[in-house]
Amino acid sequence: MGLTERINQTDQLSYYEGQIPVEYVYTYGLGLEKFFRAIKDDGKFLASRCLECGITYFPVRSFCERCLGKIEDTVAVPGTGKVYAFTVVHLNMDESPKKEPALVALIDVDGTDCRFLHYLTGVEAYEVRVGMKVKPILKAKKDRRGHIEDILGFQPA
Numbered sequence: 001m002g003l004t005e006r007i008n009q010t011d012q013l014s015y016y017e018g019q020i021p022v023e024y025v026y027t028y029g030l031g032l033e034k035f036f037r038a039i040k041d042d043g044k045f046l047a048s049r050c051l052e053c054g055i056t057y058f059p060v061r062s063f064c065e066r067c068l069g070k071i072e073d074t075v076a077v078p079g080t081g082k083v084y085a086f087t088v089v090h091l092n093m094d095e096s097p098k099k100e101p102a103l104v105a106l107i108d109v110d111g112t113d114c115r116f117l118h119y120l121t122g123v124e125a126y127e128v129r130v131g132m133k134v135k136p137i138l139k140a141k142k143d144r145r146g147h148i149e150d151i152l153g154f155q156p157a
């Protein structure tokens, strides 16, 4: 069966092994570029507010996910928040075991209507509680690259 043939019986699926060379350039887009540039250059966190809906997005968005309106206003937020949910991660993305388990939390970001997924640091899993106040920890300014890893994680506030 060739790649253009239609699959009518899913119990007779086949697959092809091999590699497909793909070259790409990933860009953050306008919103995320503002977000990561503010962290890299100033150690500040930005959110964006849809004036139509009143929703404050974190990280910055260029368009409202509810009304699809363009968002141009950014607002500074402290980057602090509260743990909404958390888990302990034992496997890497390739399913190999991690050297050390990692704590990951979904954080209600203060001053926004959004939750942000990132590492929890400086705390043991048995100490974490839903509602625990946390603050972001950034890399030293000289080491920031305008990347999600500029945020080392969140620790108890």
Ligand SMILES: [Zn+2]
Pocket (backbone or CB within 6 Å): 050, 051, 052, 053, 054, 055, 064, 065, 066, 067, 068, 069
């Ligand atoms: Zn909106």
